[in-house]
């Protein structure tokens with residue numbers, strides 16, 4: 001079986017370091033707000049290239065806390081509009097709606113799967129206060145057009161960097177370009193924990209302070225609460241694991257890029273549209289498009305090749321968002337019917353890759 005992502009094998013490749021760091025945390029008797037989180041925040045902010053990093057409990061919380069932080073700082077208020085790509089993962093949109101802000105969906109450019117910058121300006125209103133870009137599948141989504149819009153309309157730029165840890169745009173990391181960025185360390189992400197984890201990065205000290213406080217019940221000082229905050233922390237165990245994995249992230253991302261190059265060079269089947277290769281991409285997912293996606297998925301399964309669909313139902317069509325179900329985003333809806341993610345895992349072997357390619361080419 002060629003797995004879509006073999007977390008057992010990936011974690012094994014970090015041993016004995018992972019087990020040693022787990023033991024170190026257990027032996028320390030200290031599990032929250034300790035040295036591991038402190039070091040991780042420092043190491044991750046240095047890696048991303050921002051002044052501040054706050055470890056939180058998940059990627060969703062990172063995005064939620066950024067928006068909540070801007071609300072507490074009075075940059076955002078109830079009903080303000082936040083522009084977001086229509087084809088993103090549900091969590092990007094949930095972070096917006098949970099804060100009583102209004103998601104304004106924009107279609108992606110099917111060549112990059114990322115928000116189409118040409119479609120943004122006509123959707124900007126008096127209530128538009130922020131753009132949340134999503135570097136979907138690991139592909140950078142920042143470009144000059146978006147930076148110009150941010151300036152022209154004085155908007156807040158938030159990066160959902162959940163799928164693109166380590167990605168470079170013009171020699172700087174995604175996650176350091178916007179006013180604030182949310183990161184996810186969900187086990188399957190490029191930098192994955194052994195449970196949930198996330199982080200906020202920013203250069204804005206005020207936002208950093210508010211986010212840190214909001215994630216700790218809204219307190220700045222123990223047992224004194226300034227905000228109605230929540231409990232959202234990166235625990236010591238996850239921080240210790242992430243410190244080990246961060247050291248090898250660039251090497252692992254290079255391997256992902258090699259795999260993407262290999263697929264692009266060798267897959268040749270006129271029923272399949274391949275993604276374009278670009279260097280501002282960390283290939284969290286390798287997403288192809290095909291007319292009868294479910295048939296291809298079944299065919300690959302019959303050869304023991306596992307694939308996943310990211311994502312079969314776009315946020316505006318989810319039953320949780322009844323109020324948006326009537327909206328129509330034809331590009332997004334078409335993509336959700338056509339996309340299929342091939343195995344993408346830095347531990348895939350040459351023979352695995354050869355098999356995937358030869359099976360697909362015979363489809």
Ligand SMILES: *Cc1c(COP(=O)(O)O)cnc(C)c1O
Pocket residue numbers: 058059060061088089091092134160162163183184185186196197198
């Ligand atoms: C994974 C993901 C999130 C949420 O991260 P969690 O850690 O699972 O909460 C948000 N946005 C995108 C684009 C993601 O892929």
